[in-house]
Amino acid sequence: MAGVADVTAMSAASKAPAACLIGWPAAHSRSPLIHHHWLHTLGIVGGYVIEAVPPEDLAAFIGYLGGRGFVGANVTIPHKERVLELAAPDARARAIGAANTLWFEGDVLRATNTDVEGFINHLDASANGWERAEEVVVLGSGGSARAVVFGLLERGIKRIHVVNRTAARAQALADQFGARVQPAGWDHVATLLPRAGLLVNTTSLGMHGQPRLQLDISVLPSSAVVADLVYVPLETALLAAARARGLRVADGLGMLLHQAVRGFELWFGTRPQVTAELRALVEADLTKA
Numbered sequence: 014m015a016g017v018a019d020v021t022a023m024s025a026a027s028k029a030p031a032a033c034l035i036g037w038p039a040a041h042s043r044s045p046l047i048h049h050h051w052l053h054t055l056g057i058v059g060g061y062v063i064e065a066v067p068p069e070d071l072a073a074f075i076g077y078l079g080g081r082g083f084v085g086a087n088v089t090i091p092h093k094e095r096v097l098e099l100a101a102p103d104a105r106a107r108a109i110g111a112a113n114t115l116w117f118e119g120d121v122l123r124a125t126n127t128d129v130e131g132f133i134n135h136l137d138a139s140a141n142g143w144e145r146a147e148e149v150v151v152l153g154s155g156g157s158a159r160a161v162v163f164g165l166l167e168r169g170i171k172r173i174h175v176v177n178r179t180a181a182r183a184q185a186l187a188d189q190f191g192a193r194v195q196p197a198g199w200d201h202v203a204t205l206l207p208r209a210g211l212l213v214n215t216t217s218l219g220m221h222g223q224p225r226l227q228l229d230i231s232v233l234p235s236s237a238v239v240a241d242l243v244y245v246p247l248e249t250a251l252l253a254a255a256r257a258r259g260l261r262v263a264d265g266l267g268m269l270l271h272q273a274v275r276g277f278e279l280w281f282g283t284r285p286q287v288t289a290e291l292r293a294l295v296e297a298d299l300t301k302a
Contacts, residue, residue, distance in 0.1 A: 031060035085116035131272025146210025153215035
């Protein structure tokens with residue numbers, strides 16, 4: 014895969030736009046596979062590479078992002094919060110406290126968080142009418158949970174229960190987003206699920222190599238939707254249990270694909286589509302890994 018020098022040379026020679034993923038580490042990302050697929054299918058001359066940038070080099074790297082030949086970037090761990098200080102964040106990124114997408118408007122480097130539309134757009138595609146849920150239960154209170162809660166509030170959900178083992182973290186998220194968000198301890202999940210029209214797991218529980226999510230979803234309403242942000246494995250135990258009950262589900266891979274759409278549009282000027290072909294391509298790569 015091309016490095017910075019290759020991208021800079023390509024950009025200087027052909028003026029082709031190039032974007033990158035900034036992380037530490039970052040080699041595991043499927044973003045290059047997604048964006049290269051769109052560049053190829055849309056017939057756009059451009060590039061997308063991974064840049065492993067340690068925390069101590071982040072400010073210098075972003076300060077010369079355009080000079081390196083890049084029109085923008087994705088940002089992943091551990092840089093999502095720090096990047097807010099190095100670009101001009103929009104209201105969404107400020108509210109969530111993290112950004113995952115950078116792009117230039119003239120000479121100004123701007124930042125946003127596309128995890129919001131990634132989650133919401135995938136829900137729309139997977140479970141039509143989900144927004145009729147009166148109450149939602151969100152497991153976790155980290156950056157992903159903040160993006161999910163922000164999106165749910167934008168769509169008018171009246172009551173969101175944020176469940177976390179550490180009460181102070183759940184309370185901080187509730188304080189940030191207002192009265193429609195209510196904190197809850199893990200020991201209260203069983204009492205919340207019977208009223209939940211949507212259950213969302215934003216934790217790493219159930220991810221490959223992590224502890225299993227221990228949760229009895231038999232008490233969820235038959236109309237409930239279950240979403241899991243984990244995409245390795247493709248089908249988590251939570252999603253398998255939901256499907257066994259006949260519940261509608263939204264998986265983490267769908268969110269990954271949908272969150273990439275806006276960044277591509279900002280960098281390359283064309284809005285791509287999340288297709289069955291793209292999903293199959295990434296699924297095959299995940300299975301191979």
